[in-house]
Amino acid sequence: MKTILIQGGKLYNGLGDPVKKNPGLIIKNGIFQQVGVEENESHQLLSDPKVIKINATNKWIMPGLIDGHCHLTFGHPDWSPIIGDGNVQSAELCTLRAAENAKSVLMSGVTGISIPGGAWFTDVAIRDAIKHGIIQGPHIFAAGRFISTYGSIADTSPTSIESPHLGIGVLTNTKEEMLKEVRYQVKNGVDLIKVGDSPWGDEQMISYEELKVITNETHRRKRKVTIHARGAGSTQIAANAGVDWIMHADYAREEELEIVAKKKIPIMPTISALEVVCNYGNEHGVPQSIIDKMRYNLDQSIIMLELAKEFNIKLLCGTDSGNSPIMKYGKYHALELDMLVKYAGYSPEMAIKAATSDNAITLGMEGKIGAIAINYIADLIIMKDDPSKKFSSIHNDGNIQCLIQKGHIVQSIFGEI
């Protein structure tokens, strides 16, 4: 693996520090070996033909994005309907689609994704294929099917069918079934257990005792667990049962957020998907009743975010890309950063931190990925425009001029790869 020297440009390090002049980066053996290069050393490297040199003058550098909530197997967004809606397809076709989706995600500057649920164990296979260099894609942290009760978000099939493997949820209605499903999924290679509460948070579909069985067993087996919890009640039991992060929490207010803060559990609001449907749902033929519902939940989430700030709750960054034909791969992975600035009072540097080093927990790689700092995995993007002006523009055509993953140049306008 060749050594890479990157000089010039402005740098966001992903740790929340103010943007600064790039002090010089040396990437070697897949990691940032040096951040800060002295002049004599730089001369030596510049004259070494074996070193790849990148001049990022007038460009912007940041760690590769981590999308903490992205689905690869719900179906290709251009191919509606999505799999969870009963679209019958084979595991084989699902896997091929997912491989293509993973590549699109990577090429848009996203070097890591956490996948909270999908059909079969496709995401586990995609993760391993990427790890072994068979296909290209981001680092993947994969869940299996959502652990659901009757009426939960992923219980979409008629009761006569219960939960077929092509669905994204598996029905478990007793503690014994939940325990067995956790063990079954871990045996099949998942990194993450995904639990589903009600779709919109109006009702609570799982009890504290049930969730505690899931979190205990998952943690005993050294995996992580998250929950789709829009409701106040499910947010509260999620915090008390000790999930690793809570998704959404739309209806959580002071009483619940106080517990979340005390337990130091991060919330991943994932409001990008709501924002996109509110703004573009009409163009895509989404029924007005669904758009209205999403607008309502978005408003609830905005109230939650204002309170979360008071409680100093850490926010993670996820977009739910791939959850519907509207949430296209490579288009909205950076939108959540704009949302954190707009609704949660985050500075641009803090928003980047949320989507990089803070989001490392969603890959199970805390302290190892998501920052441009010594010994971190060398994932970075070099952009034409300052991302903080409008984060969602990161994915604009031609903006990403260089993409490096694990110290390998994946794409670059700077010549040598």
Ligand SMILES: [Zn+2]
């Ligand atoms: Zn999702």
